[in-house]
Amino acid sequence: MMHAEIRTALQTLNVPVTFHLYEGSDDTYITYVQYDESGQMMADDEEKSTNLYFQINVFSKSDYLSLVKDVKEKMKELGAIRRSETDLFADGYYQRSIRFRFTQYNE
Template sequence: MIDNEIIQALSTLGVDFAYEEYTGNAETYLVYSEYDGRPQAYADNKEILEAFYYQFDIFSKSDYSALLKSLKQSLFLLGGTRQNEFSHFEAGVHQRSIRFKFIRETE
């Protein structure tokens, strides 16, 4: 299942991470969530492939470029394709958001 693959990949990055809401106090952390899931392909009137769309948000008070590079590499290794990327800065905290699409066989 893609959720377990994502958790395993994020655990190698060396930063705190959480699903949907982070309640810790690290200066750099990552939050991720699934924002869409839909059928991708059918055969013989059955769904055979499913697409999962995830957003990954890096929050940091300092340079996060190495983390961003490692995150992208990890997600590409899972077979993800980057959909878009954007950033925001507020109250001294940088936020970098990346959206990825993953396709898996329907279970």
Template sequence: MSMNKLIMSTLKPLNYPVYPLHYPGESDTYITFFRYNESASLNADDEEKITGFYYQVDVWTKNPSIYESLSKQVKDSLEANGFVRRSANDLYEKETQVYHKAMRFYYAKNK
């Protein structure tokens, strides 16, 4: 399974749109993600054995009452499926009045 499919299937039960890079729809609440790094995490005998994937997952919403709970659901769902959270930032997009949570995760995958 590709990493994009893994993230999308992991977050699908949350019942909000989930898209790589850009959300093309009209919903006020959605999730996007992108890979910001991919590198060898373990090499043996000059061969890559484990690949490390680094993703940023973003929660976007105009509804402040679901912002924290959805962010926690995203975090918990990804961690339950093998992702390790590296950092998280609370942001507010003033121009569009959107609450934005940017979370970074690491995932190790055998080659």
């Protein structure tokens, strides 16, 4: 459910956005992936709400702190709770991986 909403929100940041793997050549881009899903609240033997866990990865060859801030703001607007984030460097790219939790209420 959240995939389309996440993609749409991130595309407003004017950098390439792709699910899981980016195959372009831009100096800055964003990938996202859902890494977990679990029942959050149960009642009457039914799952009333579900937690969806996504990781947003910001890659850049230069300063990306402003973009990271914008990503966090976009996810907050969608109702996400930030769980953790970490910095990495590989293949000439700085990478900030940010993990979020969304709670989906089931009918």
